[in-house]
Amino acid sequence: MSSKPSIPKGTRDFSTDEMLKREYIFETIKQVFRLYGYQPIETPAMENLTTLLGKYGEEGDKLLFRILNSGDFLSSVNDEELIKREPGKLSSKICEKGLRYDLTVPFARYVVQHRDEIVFPFKRYQIQPVWRADRPQKGRYREFFQCDVDVIGSDSLLNEYELIKIVDDIFQRLKIETLIKINNRKVLSGIAEFIGEGERITDITVAIDKIDKIGIEAVNAELSCKGLTSEAISNLQPVLQLTGNNNTKLSKLEKLISKSETGLKGISELRTLFAYIENSSIICDVELDLTLARGLNYYTGAIIEVKSKDIGIGSICGGGRYDNLAGVFGMEGVSGVGISFGADRIYDVLNQLNLFNEVKVSSTEVLVVNFGEEETDYAFQILDILRTLEVSTELFPDSGKLKKQFSYADSKRIPYIIIAGEDEIENEMITIKIMSSGEQRKIKLKELKSFVKEEIKLAKTCG
């Protein structure tokens, strides 16, 4: 009859258990964001396609979910166009909205649109789902949550430093060991100039980004496929094979690309940033990685990517500086820098490392047994006392068998059950059962308050 219910490809339901864990991640991230002075905003799930298109490169445009216009969406399409079946042209006529692809572009739109209300530098965070029409696979979903922090309207490299500090802080709290990789788009441009292929910066960066995965030989092969001269490729080799610590790498590179003005600017930016980092309390490893490229083509300065040391799942956090993203919406000269935490991947990492064990799954603490109409009023009194004391409490809704009510408490891992039937009511008593030990105590209703303070609250703080 009715087909089995299902959800679209690449989307997920979150169970009650999963939600508690997810909320723990979001809360931790949010707390740190606030601690550094960032404030929340939200933007709509859908944006006008004109806002979205062209910001993520050709690949990104393909991955946008487009929303079919309502009503007679074919009204502006003539038969000829229909017969030609050109999806690109057709979709621009029948769709004017799309689901957001990330939070950075909508943020840039927000800033430009509300420029008169915003005080700069503007520090905001935003935690919302985004959608990509990608093929789902491990750690990749079509609907997933990003947690973005950005500061816009300030060129200072202190912002870059602060974001790295935030990354460090959050992953310390979540107890994930991470490696932060840093590079600078200006340095990449410098390298491209140095080997005489300044125009092909995108091809070059995309290729060298893969060096970890496919090795240096394959990268060279790909570069020559893209049409780079063998001279350019051989010029590139010393750059790819730089070794040493962050500072020696920078010095060596500085000599190599000394003729490129942007390249030198990038190097000096990196020097400043690393100086901040070395003199600070940052704990996780921060590494200069000249092969880090990142696809989003709006980045212009620092680029940052964070990986888990223990779990290979792609990056769990990434971002960078974009000097002119607001420019495409008609507001020039406003520079921003931001990073995005991938909550879903962080979840997968915590799960695989079993780090959720330490998360207190807080749920109902006391279940009050339901005996029926006669006893309900008395139960109400108990509920009120407990809730006034901030103890989360529920009354079983049906007066069924006690066995059922007890197994309910057991499956929900409720630690205390209060039994108040005919006998107890007569003497203004209650019976409290401590599930973990099976111990059962009969006390006066008046004593409930002190029981909560002595037993429940204590168990909570010692946890």
Added chain:
RNA sequence: GUGGAUGUAGUUCAGUCGGUUAGAACGUCGGAUUGUGGUUCCGAAAGUCGUGGGUUCGAGCCCCAUCUUCCACCCCA
């Protein structure tokens, strides 16, 4: 967009060479126990074998198509 796997009860999976009425565990529900959970014992419900075609006397099993999910590439969080 390219390539490879997959689909049987709510879940995880068996299912022989193509042969009668489709199997288990877990979970769910009921009972053993009408005021007591976890353990145990007994019992029950639950499946159009992803969908649509085809081959065959006969298909969960073979063939074709299609969809789903998963994995890799591309790209990315």
